[in-house]
Amino acid sequence: MRPLTLVEGGVTSLDRDDVDTDQIVPARFLQRVERTGYGKYLFHDWRGDGDVDLRPNPVLVAGANFGCGSSREHAAWAIEDFGFRVIIAPSFGDIFAGNALKVGLLPIRLERDACRAVVDAGTVRVDLPEQTVLASGRQWTFDIDPDSKHRLLNGLDDVAITLREHSDAITAFEARHDLLPLPDTTAL
Amino acid sequence: MPRTTPRTMLGKIWDAHEVAPGLLYIDLHLIHELSSPQAFDALREAGRAIRRPDRTLATADHSVPTDGTAAGSLIGRPLARRQVVTLEQNCEEFGVPLYSLGHERRGIVHVIGPELGVTQPGMTIVCGDSHTATHGAFGALGFGIGTSQAEHVFATQCLPMLKPKSMRVVYSGELGHGVSPKDLILATIGQVGTAGFTGHAVEFAGPVIEGMGMAGRMTICNMTVEGGGRSGMVAPDETTFAWLRGRPGAPADFDAAVEVWRELRTDEGATFDREVHVDASRVSPMVTWGTSPGMVIGIADRVPDPDASDSESGRAAGRRALEYMGLRPGNSLTELPLDHVFIGSCTNARIEDLREAAAIVAGRRVAAGVRATVVPGSQQVKADAENEGLDRIFLDAGFEWHHSGCSMCGALMEEVQLAPRQRCASTSNRNFEGRQGHQARTHLVSPAMAAAAAIAGHLVDIRDWSQGHATADPR
Numbered sequence: 001m002r003p004l005t006l007v008e009g010g011v012t013s014l015d016r017d018d019v020d021t022d023q024i025v026p027a028r029f030l031q032r033v034e035r036t037g038y039g040k041y042l043f044h045d046w047r048g049d050g051d052v053d054l055r056p057n058p059v060l061v062a063g064a065n066f067g068c069g070s071s072r073e074h075a076a077w078a079i080e081d082f083g084f085r086v087i088i089a090p091s092f093g094d095i096f097a098g099n100a101l102k103v104g105l106l107p108i109r110l111e112r113d114a115c116r117a118v119v120d121a122g123t124v125r126v127d128l129p130e131q132t133v134l135a136s137g138r139q140w141t142f143d144i145d146p147d148s149k150h151r152l153l154n155g156l157d158d159v160a161i162t163l164r165e166h167s168d169a170i171t172a173f174e175a176r177h178d179l180l181p182l183p184d185t186t187a188l
Numbered sequence: 189m190p191r192t193t194p195r196t197m198l199g200k201i202w203d204a205h206e207v208a209p210g211l212l213y214i215d216l217h218l219i220h221e222l223s224s225p226q227a228f229d230a231l232r233e234a235g236r237a238i239r240r241p242d243r244t245l246a247t248a249d250h251s252v253p254t255d256g257t258a259a260g261s262l263i264g265r266p267l268a269r270r271q272v273v274t275l276e277q278n279c280e281e282f283g284v285p286l287y288s289l290g291h292e293r294r295g296i297v298h299v300i301g302p303e304l305g306v307t308q309p310g311m312t313i314v315c316g317d318s319h320t321a322t323h324g325a326f327g328a329l330g331f332g333i334g335t336s337q338a339e340h341v342f343a344t345q346c347l348p349m350l351k352p353k354s355m356r357v358v359y360s361g362e363l364g365h366g367v368s369p370k371d372l373i374l375a376t377i378g379q380v381g382t383a384g385f386t387g388h389a390v391e392f393a394g395p396v397i398e399g400m401g402m403a404g405r406m407t408i409c410n411m412t413v414e415g416g417g418r419s420g421m422v423a424p425d426e427t428t429f430a431w432l433r434g435r436p437g438a439p440a441d442f443d444a445a446v447e448v449w450r451e452l453r454t455d456e457g458a459t460f461d462r463e464v465h466v467d468a469s470r471v472s473p474m475v476t477w478g479t480s481p482g483m484v485i486g487i488a489d490r491v492p493d494p495d496a497s498d499s500e501s502g503r504a505a506g507r508r509a510l511e512y513m514g515l516r517p518g519n520s521l522t523e524l525p526l527d528h529v530f531i532g533s534c535t536n537a538r539i540e541d542l543r544e545a546a547a548i549v550a551g552r553r554v555a556a557g558v559r560a561t562v563v564p565g566s567q568q569v570k571a572d573a574e575n576e577g578l579d580r581i582f583l584d585a586g587f588e589w590h591h592s593g594c595s596m597c598g599a600l601m602e603e604v605q606l607a608p609r610q611r612c613a614s615t616s617n618r619n620f621e622g623r624q625g626h627q628a629r630t631h632l633v634s635p636a637m638a639a640a641a642a643i644a645g646h647l648v649d650i651r652d653w654s655q656g657h658a659t660a661d662p663r
């Protein structure tokens with residue numbers, strides 16, 4: 001996972017509320033076997049219909065309740081793979097926001113007016129250490145829990161955190177636990 | 189170590205697996221071709237290995253044809269072939285044991301775990317599949333996980349987890365004639381609702397459960413997830429131990445293991461966050477009328493009137509379900525002609541289920557116009573059934589007899605999907621809109637009810653059928 005500190009650049013606007021994970025990546029693309037490459041399916045059907053002009057920028061500004069719907073992780077993968085680093089919206093689907101953080105995407109909640117101002121500005125500067133969004137000389141602050149912030153700043157995914165913080169504990173646990181007669185799948 | 193506070197089985201298993209607060213050690217990670225490829229891909233991308241291949245086991249079940257295709261590379265459908273071949277390559281690369289097409293131990297992941305004896309009391313078991321709850325029938329903690337969680341288990345053999353709340357469903361009374369474990373769990377979900385177990389690990393208890401065989405317990409734990417719970421559990425007992433003894437994965441010193449397993453059951457006086465009571469003697473053979481497992485009635489009952497629901501959302505959902513299912517309030521479900529009968533899935537395709545169905549079918553013919561299929565839960569179940577001659581009973585009656593796989597339960601491939609508005613009596617676990625095909629209509633039932641429906645051409649009350657006909661195996 002890439003570390004995220006300062007993100008500066010253009011803004012892509014998706015001015016719709018309640019965009020669900022099925023619209024972010026249509027279900028029929030979920031049978032792929034890869035973890036990467038979902039960017040080309042991002043909003044596939046809307047782009048195909050010419051409804052949405054999805055310009056490659058570091059920041060996506062979306063409507064309320066963005067990423068509602070199923071728990072599928074493909075939606076976050078696709079947005080990250082497409083090249084976005086930050087999503088700004090009035091609110092997010094719960095599970096989606098968690099999944100986004102896990103792949104190194106920063107979801108930022110800002111009031112609708114602020115979202116509009118960012119879109120109008122066309123470019124934006126997001127400062128994660130300071131938790132600020134700066135556009136056209138205006139500045140907003142945003143909330144993020146300290147744990148998620150730490151992970152993003154250092155590019156640590158869940159696995160890296162567990163390995164860093166608990167490797168010794170896991171090894172010590174296994175030394176005891178392996179004494180139990182647990183089934184060995186390689187020796188069936 | 190003397191303990192003052194009595195603990196639940198959940199509490200004991202949790203305590204024995206907590207590596208650090210909120211970090212749970214996983215004893216067995218089961219994988220299949222549908223949900224694993226991206227987790228393997230993520231490992232590869234990060235340059236990580238699988239920490240414990242010896243605690244990992246793979247099989248191919250969701251996307252496989254059931255016609256005896258002997259290897260992943262021989263699958264006709266490109267997408268399914270790609271999934272199975274990818275699984276074969278991934279397992280090879282990462283050293284994970286795999287039972288793919290052509291292997292006699294292959295089968296539905298939740299059937300082969302117990303069958304091989306790698307599902308054991310007291311274990312923590314995960315799989316990228318919600319029906320992992322099945323394994324709890326052995327007094328294990330089994331639950332479904334997502335892709336990044338699978339990656340996490342691959343790399344660390346642990347999972348950051350919040351401990352679920354505990355719930356106990358206590359059954360009183362006995363099951364009536366012709367009433368099976370499937371009916372019991374359907375009735376329970378009908379009582380608590382499809383969100384009734386949400387946030388809880390559910391322990392099923394009471395004399396009915398204690399007197400039930402392992403197949404029935406697995407059916408019950410399997411469908412915990414249809415009530416919104418991630419894990420279902422039954423306390424391990426003599427029935428459990430006898431079932432596991434002699435299986436390939438069983439501990440070498442089995443008696444010593446049994447002594448440890450005996451300690452797992454919930455202590456006298458332990459408290460649950462929630463407790464629900466169900467009178468088993470009032471449960472009749474059940475059938476779903478709608479598009480969620482909670483939309484369920486006794487076979488002798490009439491389709492309810494959605495307008496009687498006490499919420500507007502309930503009324504709307506009921507009306508939509510009736511329209512989708514092509515039903516009206518007051519309909520009797522025994523009047524409807526069926527197009528298909530499916531006996532299979534991780535809910536009801538074990539040897540006990542097939543015996544029960546075969547006892548109904550023996551010497552009879554599938555009704556004209558009905559397509560009836562049996563898809564054994566594993567290749568071992570298939571072999572056992574063939575040894576007992578069950579395949580002949582089904583084939584002679586006009587059933588199709590298949591190799592193992594998820595088949596019409598997941599209905600991932602076109603050849604196992606129903607046509608729009610076709611009606612199917614199915615022993616599987618989900619009757620959602622579109623689950624068995626676009627606009628397909630699914631009625632969930634027990635194996636005996638499915639078998640009788642195939643012969644009659646419509647749903648029947650198995651209690652009437654049993655009189656003067658073959659009697660159902662009470663297990």
Ligand code: SF4
Pocket residue numbers: 249250296297298317319533534535593594597598599616617
């Ligand atoms: S049989 Fe059905 S429910 Fe069970 S694992 Fe397969 S698709 Fe899932």
